[in-house]
Amino acid sequence: AIHQILLEARAGTALLRGRPVQPGDIAVLVRSHREATLVQRALAAVGIPAVAAGKQSLFATSEARDLRALLLAFLQPADEGRLRTALATVLLGQRASAIASMEREGDLQRGFQAQLLHWRERWQRGGPFAVVADVCAAQGERLLALIDGERRLTNYLQLGELLQEASAQALGMHGLLDWLQGQMANADQDDEQQLLRLESDARRVQIITLHKSKGLEYPLVFLPFVGIDGGAPNTATHCTVHLQGERQLHWKLDRDDAWDAASSQREREQRAEDARLLYVGLTRAEHALWIATGDLAGHAKTRLAPLLGDLQALRAHADVDLDDSTPPGRLPQLLAETEGELPAVRALTRRVPHDWWVYSFTQLAHADAGNSDDIEAAATELPAPAADEPAGAELPLEPALPEAAAEDTAPPDPRFMGSRFGNVLHDALENVDFALWTGWQPQQPAPEGQADVLRRSLHDEGYADEDLDDGVAVLVPLVGHTLTVPLPEGGALCSVPEHERRAEIEFHFAIEPTAVPVLLQLLHDHGISSARRGFGLRRRLEGLMTGKIDLTYVRDGRWYVLDYKSNRLPGYSPDLLEIAMRHSEYDLQALIYTVALHRWLRFRLGAAYDYARDMGGIRYLFCRGLEVAGNGVHVQRFAPELVDALDALFAGGEAAQADMAARARGETA
Structure with a gap:
């Protein structure tokens, strides 16, 4: 019957609300998954798409x-x-x-x-x-x-x-x-994430159990099995019945009166459930209902039999059609419908750039550290907060650094050094409550509740429980000095309101094809990365620049970029920090962060933003050196022409590219 309906629909004679009947308009209601499988296979054998509908994990x-x-x-x-x-x-x-x-x-x-x-x-x-x-x-x-x-x-x-x-x-x-x-x-059919998803299911014949069809309606409904009774003898060894408002489990220890009574009660309950399910099936159709009846196994025992006892009387009803014709032995295959001609395969005409990549400062800085594939290897991974800090005990500095200037003379604890501990410090400074540290003084413990934040940062980075107290003791002065050190623009970080600062701002900005020699020429002209002669084997950069700024804050209407450093240096005076910044190319990192914030502010504020007026500069806090007044704070503000030129270079501006290329060749722009 389903096959015939769909054939007539294709011929334009089986219509539903003025349109041809679709497979999705048809529902076949069954009692079990076994029956659903039988129906699905039978329909598929003649080319009718069907799906066992209902919730399933x-x-x-x-x-x-x-x-x-x-x-x-x-x-x-x-x-x-x-x-x-x-x-x-x-x-x-x-x-x-x-x-x-x-x-x-x-x-x-x-x-x-x-x-x-x-x-x-x-x-x-x-x-x-x-x-x-x-x-x-x-x-x-x-x-x-x-x-x-x-x-x-x-x-x-x-x-x-x-x-x-x-x-x-x-x-x-x-x-x-x-x-x-x-x-x-623990498959859960009620978990939305676990549910099956396939949009084309809605365009198929829906096969659903009577239980799951409760409360639903379908345009056309088929009930193929309600006129069949299994008729198998009851061989169960136990049964559950409902008596006096509760469920009772009965075991068949012997064929006695108690078992017979429980078995009879179970049979009555099953018959009542069959009647309820039959009612559900009979009331699901919006427009038409097909019921299979006749000389079927156990038909007389079904709840359907009394309703169809007098077929001749039913034949007199105008709304009832009895089809007692002999079904065909073999149905022709229903050809799959296509929604118009398949479009031709599109030809690839746009060149896919092989140099397009995702960069970060860490990957660029390490690009020529012995492996030209370093950028590719980590291109889709955002480096950890302290990935740009040394993994070992301390940062080697240039011989120009005087040994006599060494200030950090405390014997280092190897447990709380390197990039791993740097990650802990970054996480702690991201999660502590700045305002609670306002009155903190050296040698004091952490403010109330803050030691737990520090301990959690250590634990999350994998420190053993027996090392947590020692780690907190190391973190407290580092965090305390960082949040209370006076900043050049006035005040300290602990006095910056929460609504005027954002931690760990992640950025992505586009880099149009940029020739490495042109980029290096621009950097060298402004004293940035003076010793660098390339970025691995790459001749140009193209793709996305990504990173995270430790802290961005506003003071008196001006924007600042701040980065925490846990590096252990021989000294932290301003002159020595300048050497450390150049040695580790943190000046290049600071410039990238400045360009990222510059682009964001220009996008958000539009004409109301002016770099020269609104950008306060960068602050690099070397946390291990902040205990001495005037030390550990590196202050820098890049010239507007440098920021504008690098921004234009990354944006692929023709004028900027031509000017930089001419300067790289020694010509007059």
Whole structure:
């Protein structure tokens, strides 16, 4: 009947609200998932798209089990059993004959294992979704040819996305397997994130259980199984019945009166439930309802039988149509409908630049530190807050730094040095309450509640519990001096109101193709990165510049960029800080941060913004040297012409590029 309706709809004779009937207008109501599968296969066999509708958790699907089998094989590529299990999944779809021949053909097995190792490496480098997407692309033609291929393919990709999100927690492959198995064991059909998603499901015949159809309506409804009773003898060893407002469990220890009474009660309850479900099925249709009846197994025992006892009387009703014709033995295949001609494959005409990348100061500064691929290796990762600080005990400085000027003479504790502790300090300064430190004095403990913030920063960076108290003791003076040191513009950080400062502003700004020699010429003209002769092997920079500014604040209407440094230096006087800034190219970092803030303010404030008037400059606080008055604070403000020129150069301005190129060649602009 469904086949006939859809044929007539294509001929323009089966209409619904003035338009041809679509498969999505039709619902088949069943009692169990087994019946749903039977209907779906029967419809697919004649080319009718159908979907088992209703809520179902993604983690309860066979696709989740396929990915679990694949992940198990990744963990032990040499395990033949796991390899065979993965190959036998619908996802990989190897024939049984090919899997069996692995026993005799060693090259075939080695080929499968090599592919597995390739995917494992791809997983480790690019994450779960990269592998799932690659496999689905390779197997897409075969999967889409299956009855429910689109559904399966969508499930695989959706699971890949969820696995990718879970992998961000640094679980590792074993941890990710545990996470997936936990999700499968606790699959929740009411969790929105776990629900299946496929937009084309709405355009298919909906197959849904009577239980889940409660409260819903469908234009056309089919009830194929309500006239069939299983009729199987009751062989249950226990049953649950409802008596006196509570559920009671009865065990069949013997065929006695108590069991007979409980079994009879269970039978009555089942008949009542059958009647309720039949009522649900009979009342779901908006326009038309099809019911299968006749000489069916156990028909007389069903709740439908009394309603259709006199078919001849029903035949007299104008709204009832009895179709007692012999069904055809074989139905023709219903050809798939296409929404117009498929468009031609678009040709690639735009050149994709190979030099387009994502840069940060840390990656640029390390670009020629022995590995020209450093930028590429970390291009999609935002460096940690202290990634630009030394990982070892202290920062080596130029010989020009006088040893006699050394001020930081306290014996260092190796536990609280390097970039790891720098990350702790940055996190602590991001999360402490600035105002609470206003009255802090040296040798005093942290203000009330602030020690817990410092301890949490240490713990989150992986410090052992027995080191936390010592770490807090080191952090308190560093944080205290940082927040109370007088700043050149007046006041201290602890006096900056919360609404006038923002911590860890992340920025991304575009870099149009910029020739490295031209860029270096501009920097050198202004005394920035004077010793640098290139950025690795790159001849030009193009892409995005990214980073995080430790603190941006406003004082008296002027904007400031501030960066915390935990470097341990031999001295922290202004002259020595100038050497340290140039040695580590922090002057280049400060310039990049200034350009980022300059672009943002110009975008947000428009004509109301003027760099010369509104930009206060940069403040680099070397936290270990702030205890001595006048030390540890590096102050700098870049000339407006430098900021404007670099901004224009990164923006690809023709005039700026030509001018810089001419100057690089020694010509007069």
